[in-house]
Amino acid sequence: MRAFECRQCGNPLYFENSTCVACGARLGFSREERAIVPVDAQGRYVDAEGLVWWLCSNRDLSACTWLTRFEGTLCSNCSLTRTRPNDADAAGMRAFPGAESAKRRLIVELDALELPIVTRAEDPENGLAFDLLSSANKQVTTGHQNGIVTIDLAEGDSVHRERLRRDLDEPYRTLLGHFRHETGHYYEALLVRGDRLEAARELFGDEREDYAEALDRHYEQGPPAGWRDRYISAYATMHPFEDFAESFAHFLHITDTIDTACSFGLTSVDIAAFRSFRDLVTGVWIPLSVALNQINRSMGKDPLYPFVIAGPVLDKLEFVASLSPRYQAL
Missing domain, CATH: 3.30.413 (Sulfite Reductase Hemoprotein; domain 1)
Structure with a gap:
């Protein structure tokens, strides 16, 4: 999550802000610009190309601040x-x-x-x-x-x-x-299809394994011995589907937190300097998460990221990252 600021007065904003607390400007989120923008009293925003956007019709129901092309309609989210x-x-x-x-x-x-x-x-x-x-x-x-x-x-x-x-x-x-x-x-x-499917099976296992049986086994027997050497979580051991989903979730945890840390000046990272997502995790995420864990401890809280990333898990994270065009170029 990037750092946002008010276009009217430059005051820092949170992603959820609907009003600038400094200048009182009404705000909306433009998915196209990936920015928080000012809207008028009618909830209208005119972009640089002259297109008119309106606040989502769910703004009162769910506090949505996103913009939509037509008045009275739902935003894309x-x-x-x-x-x-x-x-x-x-x-x-x-x-x-x-x-x-x-x-x-x-x-x-x-x-x-x-x-x-x-x-x-x-x-x-x-x-x-x-x-x-x-x-x-x-x-x-x-x-x-x-x-x-x-x-x-x-x-x-x-x-x-x-x-x-x-x-x-x-x-x-x-x-x-x-x-x-x-x-x-x-x-x-x-x-995950074609050649990717075979590569996924090598890393996560065969997803054709009976899911109901795997579910019963997991809750009856728990994770296998030594699971921390190969999986990001105990739940990931249940079935190849869950191993992939857990790895995907951690890929998002890691990328979003690194992006946020960079945006707020907590770390200086040039993603292009890393040859792989694996290197980004070991070079940036692991030391950053250790520091964040200690900061949480300093506030009397539990660790922010209570996980240990083993070598085989790095391989899984690398595979998941390869699905994103942003990381395919690494």
Whole structure:
């Protein structure tokens, strides 16, 4: 996430800002310009080419600040949400803005990585869409199937999420992490084909392994002995699909944090100076994450990145990074 500033007064802005606290300018996010821009009292922005843009119609419902081409319509991010809670579901509607905020961060990073986003309108069978569902009155399982990413909105509640993290003995669990992991399943189906499929099987295993059996085995027996030498997390050991999705999520964790650190002057990185994503991880991410972990410790918090990246995991991260045009040139 880059550092933003107000075009009216130069004041620093957060990605979620709808108003500049210094000068009072109303703000919107332009996906095309990858910038926060000022809008007028009607929520309108005119770009350098004279095109008129409007604030998303979800600005009150989900605090969306993104711009759309036509007044009264959803922006490209909100259009990716296929299902949301019913208006009468108070708990679901309270959690909905937080999920949409995490999704906006996801989409910005996917754009920065130049990863394709094929919508449901473009591909009705396998296009990307999100079901953001409330489990207040029925069971919801976070997951992915044929391009549909389902998120249990209860994951936005810190108490609920922490309880699950402890019950499942996970070192890390966030709402954005769920979006990144489940979207990894989408990109494996979209991009890992042909020669890439054989290379993926060598790294992650054969994805044709029975998933239900693997799931039962994982929860009955736990991860295999010595798993930390080959996997980024215990959950990644369950099935090749999950190993890929976990690796994809960590690829996004790493790239976004490095980009943010660079944008705010916490590190000086020339990506072109690295021959591979693997070298970027070992040369920048590992020392940076160690420092960030110690900063968190200084504030009495848990480590920011509680993972150890073994050699085989570096190979998996390198493979996942190769799917992004941004890193194919390394």
